[in-house]
Amino acid sequence: MAEEFGKRVVEDVMGGLGSMVLYIGMETGVWTAMDPRQGASPATSKQISEKVGLDPRYVEELLRTASVHGYLDYVPGIHDATTSGAYSGVPSDNGTFSLPASHAPSLCDKGTSAFLGQPLGILPRMAGHGTIPLVIDAFRSGEGVAFSRYGPEFVEYSCRSYAKEFEFEYGQDWMQRKEVSDIRDKLMEGGKIVLDIGSGSGLSSISLAKQFPHNRVLAVDPDETSTKRTEENIAKAESDGRIAPGEVTAHCCYASDAGCGPADLITIFRVVHDLADPVSLLKQAKGLLASHPAACVLVYEHPAPDQFSQAVTPKWKQTCRIGYTISLLHCLPVSMADSNDQKSAAIGTMVSEVTMRRLAMDAGFSSCSTVVRGSRGYLYRLNP
Numbered sequence: 001m002a003e004e005f006g007k008r009v010v011e012d013v014m015g016g017l018g019s020m021v022l023y024i025g026m027e028t029g030v031w032t033a034m035d036p037r038q039g040a041s042p043a044t045s046k047q048i049s050e051k052v053g054l055d056p057r058y059v060e061e062l063l064r065t066a067s068v069h070g071y072l073d074y075v076p077g078i079h080d081a082t083t084s085g086a087y088s089g090v091p092s093d094n095g096t097f098s099l100p101a102s103h104a105p106s107l108c109d110k111g112t113s114a115f116l117g118q119p120l121g122i123l124p125r126m127a128g129h130g131t132i133p134l135v136i137d138a139f140r141s142g143e144g145v146a147f148s149r150y151g152p153e154f155v156e157y158s159c160r161s162y163a164k165e166f167e168f169e170y171g172q173d174w175m176q177r178k179e180v181s182d183i184r185d186k187l188m189e190g191g192k193i194v195l196d197i198g199s200g201s202g203l204s205s206i207s208l209a210k211q212f213p214h215n216r217v218l219a220v221d222p223d224e225t226s227t228k229r230t231e232e233n234i235a236k237a238e239s240d241g242r243i244a245p246g247e248v249t250a251h252c253c254y255a256s257d258a259g260c261g262p263a264d265l266i267t268i269f270r271v272v273h274d275l276a277d278p279v280s281l282l283k284q285a286k287g288l289l290a291s292h293p294a295a296c297v298l299v300y301e302h303p304a305p306d307q308f309s310q311a312v313t314p315k316w317k318q319t320c321r322i323g324y325t326i327s328l329l330h331c332l333p334v335s336m337a338d339s340n341d342q343k344s345a346a347i348g349t350m351v352s353e354v355t356m357r358r359l360a361m362d363a364g365f366s367s368c369s370t371v372v373r374g375s376r377g378y379l380y381r382l383n384p
């Protein structure tokens, strides 16, 4: 039994190590340079490093590491220890490395459902900025780790991880559901105000404006890096004609300071779980809504079962393994930071429907219904 568990732990460690190797190859562009579907054929590490324009010794070590992990095919060459002039730990040879065609979609095809860049980024982004010792300290102090400690790259990573949901599913699926038909009709009329609270890099704001033009969408986030990214993303969306100039604006502030007047729709996507005091934010949002019956708040959160006993069942296990790990490494410590000496709600990534309804009721909403139950997120409608 103990031996079995030991084997399992070693396998898990190997998997974690391997994912870092794949991530480095992805970020440096080495896998793309080796994509056989783009005409790459088996090549020596020297040839590959020349093709990508990177340091040959680093590329050699990456290719060797990836080969022993079984991610690349390697065909031995002739040892060249005396002539290469380099030690390479194990002497260099002119063996060739190739990326199997079946591995290429997961590692090279950005923007497709096959691409695994997002899960491969979890470890480096959550743990790669020196945050693990801070999380361990937080266990002792009961305090948190500020969002900004995860580094500026975290913002882009976090926001990109839901890019597909926001770009496609948000407008084409979620907003087409009958549960939101009244607010959809309002947005189609134009001239409405949408407040996207905690908008990150603004992808959800831009997507909504694209789907429902002639409205005013305010992307509001207190984080400076996020606001800067939003401004860049808005400028890009305007220049390639996805949205009209001025339809989306970025505001580095809290929702109450956005100063936009009553909002017809308020969206709060993947924010509630990160807050020390989510009820206050929801109350604030309720107070900012227009008075017509379609005005509502839409909240998007990670899926979670209503009872932890379900988390270990086959139906929930995969979702919960990812969600709870992200919670432990990032979301829970973030929610426990900046609580201004008050006790944090300490929710973490996993927000069950029961918890979401309770938060909505505590904030004074009259109802909270689940509009979408997706594999990566649930969309809730909160009515004032």
Ligand SMILES: C[S@@+](CC[C@H](N)C(=O)[O-])C[C@H]1O[C@@H](n2cnc3c(N)ncnc32)[C@H](O)[C@@H]1O
Binding pocket: 147, 158, 159, 160, 162, 197, 198, 199, 200, 201, 204, 220, 221, 222, 223, 226, 254, 255, 268, 269, 270, 271, 274, 275, 281
């Ligand atoms: C996980 S990110 C989600 C970003 C974006 N909505 C998305 O789904 O990609 C959480 C965001 O909430 C913002 N945030 C934190 N506290 C906030 C508050 N009190 N009010 C509004 N936004 C807040 C953070 O700056 C961060 O950009």
